[in-house]
Amino acid sequence: MPNYFLVYSSHSSSGIELYPLGSQIEPGEGDEKCVFVRTAITSRYTDIHAAISVPISQKEIEQIGVREGWRVVRCNRDSFFDVIEFWVENRLMIELLTPEMASQYLKFATQQENLKYFLAELALATIS
Numbered sequence: 001m002p003n004y005f006l007v008y009s010s011h012s013s014s015g016i017e018l019y020p021l022g023s024q025i026e027p028g029e030g031d032e033k034c035v036f037v038r039t040a041i042t043s044r045y046t047d048i049h050a051a052i053s054v055p056i057s058q059k060e061i062e063q064i065g066v067r068e069g070w071r072v073v074r075c076n077r078d079s080f081f082d083v084i085e086f087w088v089e090n091r092l093m094i095e096l097l098t099p100e101m102a103s104q105y106l107k108f109a110t111q112q113e114n115l116k117y118f119l120a121e122l123a124l125a126t127i128s
Contacts, residue, residue, distance in 0.1 A: 018088050044091060051083065051095040053102040058084060061096055080108040 019025075024039050054061070058074060061084050065072030071087035081104035083095035097105050108114045 018092070021089055021091070046092055049093045049095060051097060051105065053097045053099070053105075055099065058098055061086060061098070080114060081105045 019036070022038050022040065024037050025034050026037055028034050062072050064070075065086065069090075071085070071090050073085050074082060075085050076082050082101050083097060083105070084101070086094045086096045088094060
């Protein structure tokens with residue numbers, strides 16, 4: 001499938017592949033690998049996101065967003081930590097964490113009380 005965007009980390013040996021709007025990955029039959037298809041059926045937004053630590057600065061992230069025409073905004077999550085909302089094709093939000101932000105995030109995520117608070121807030125927002 002042409003025209004994809006790859007985010008790769010040699011430090012963690014992981015990567016994320018982002019394909020153009022209308023692309024879809026479907027499971028293969030039986031033991032066959034997945035297949036890539038193009039479809040006209042799309043949803044504007046998704047409920048799935050990821051928080052990913054990246055070894056680049058906020059400025060570099062913003063430059064990628066400008067180059068691609070994608071929304072990029074630094075946000076604070078209830079005074080616990082900051083993230084950069086990076087909106088791939090202005091549809092899929094990925095929270096990018098610069099090294100400074102990753103440090104804040106890890107302090108938050110390793111405290112069980114913080115996670116309980118955050119999950120409770122999400123539950124309340126879902127009910128409202």
